[in-house]
Amino acid sequence: xxxxxxxxxxxxxxxxxxxxxxxxxxxxxxxxxxxxxxxxxxxxxxxxxxxxxxxxxxxxxxxxxxxxxxxxxxxxxxxxxxxxxxxxxxxxxxxxxxxxxxxxxxxxxxxxxxxxxxxxxxxxxxxxxxxxxxxxxxxxxxxxxxxxxxxxxxxxxxxxxxxxxxxxxxxxxxxxxxxxxxxxxxxxxxxxxxxxxxxxxxxxxxxxxxxxxxxxxxxxxxxxxxx
Numbered sequence: 127x128x129x130x131x132x133x134x135x136x137x138x139x140x141x142x143x144x145x146x147x148x149x150x151x152x153x154x155x156x157x158x159x160x161x162x163x164x165x166x167x168x169x170x171x172x173x174x175x176x177x178x179x180x181x182x183x184x185x186x187x188x189x190x191x192x193x194x195x196x197x198x199x200x201x202x203x204x205x206x207x208x209x210x211x212x213x214x215x216x217x218x219x220x221x222x223x224x225x226x227x228x229x230x231x232x233x234x235x236x237x238x239x240x241x242x243x244x245x246x247x248x249x250x251x252x253x254x255x256x257x258x259x260x261x262x263x264x265x266x267x268x269x270x271x272x273x274x275x276x277x278x279x280x281x282x283x284x285x286x287x288x289x290x291x292x293x294x295x296x297x298x299x300x301x302x303x304x305x306x307x308x309x310x311x312x313x314x315x316x317x318x319x320x321x322x323x324x325x326x327x328x329x330x331x332x333x334x335x336x337x338x339x340x341x342x343x344x345x346x347x348x349x350x351x352x353x
Contacts, residue, residue, distance in 0.1 A: 127154065127232045129177065139217050140177075140225045147209075147216035155215055158208070160300060161231055165205035168308040168320060177227035178202035199223065234303025237261040241299075259306075261299040295344075296327035305329070314339050 128134045139148045150158070161174045179199045182191035191199075202223040209218045228235075233256045240254035241261045251264035253271060262271050294302040294309060305327060309317030314331050321329045321341045331339045 127157070127228050129181075129227050129229075136226065136228065143217050144219040144222045144224060147211060147214065147218040149215055150217050152215065155210065155212070155217070157228060157231065157235055157300075158217060158226070159210055159212075161228065161304070162205050162208060162210070164231070164301070164304045164308070168305075168312070170205065171311040171320075172230060172304050172308040173203055173205045174226045174228055174230070175203050175205055175208060175224055176230075177225040178223055180227060181225050230307040231300060231304045233257050233259040234261075234299040234301070238299040259299060259303050294321070294327060294329045296324075301327070318342075 127136050129136055129140065131137060135150055135154050139150060142148050158174070161172070164172045165174070179191075179196055179202070182195055182199065183189070202221070202225075207220045207224050208226060209220055210216070211218070237254040237256050237259050238261055240256075241252065241263050244252050244254070244263060249263065251267060253263070254261045265271060294306040296302045296305070305321070305324075306329075308320065309329055309331060311317075312320060314333055317331060318329060318339060318341050321327055327341075328343045329341045330344065333339070
């Protein structure tokens with residue numbers, strides 16, 4: 127799933143899928159399908175074809191493309207241009223210039239699979255974390271897990287602590303990973319409206335001014351209750 131490795135499945139798809147359908151493993155194919163389903167759910171706020179433009183950014187070198195490149199490539203951001211054939215197990219792009227990246231959902235999938243492995247091996251209480259995405263199993267030996275939501279404006283500081291995971295809460299880390307991206311893109315009002323339509327999922331949003339908003343199923347946490 128890494129776009130940084132030339133020999134990965136997804137890199138092969140990005141190189142060849144505009145020419146002809148590319149065979150993909152069942153695991154990758156299923157995750158791409160889930161990504162496309164979430165694109166439909168969020169009306170395109172979540173879209174793995176963002177990398178059609180994103181590939182031109184080099185975050186490590188702090189380089190960004192010029193405005194002409196961005197504008198010319200933006201027309202290639204459209205999840206509907208990705209075509210899956212489940213029977214054949216292939217991925218195809220409907221035009222040149224399309225590129226996909228699972229960065230907005232892969233970490234959620236990884237932590238979900240990590241918990242599955244721990245549960246299979248008999249572990250009853252655990253937390254699996256990958257780059258801001260956390261999946262909780264059981265509790266802290268009778269006490270709730272406490273996870274801090276990082277302050278988006280102050281490095282290394284916690285804005286708020288809650289006895290669950292951060293930003294978007296729900297039973298499936300794959301979905302919460304994708305929804306956290308979607309809510310960020312949609313903004314407070316539209317993002318929380320989306321969350322309100324999804325049973326079992328809740329969200330906390332911190333805006334640019336530091337104001338904290340909660341979806342309808344959440345209450346403001348009481349400080350130090352679980353300390």
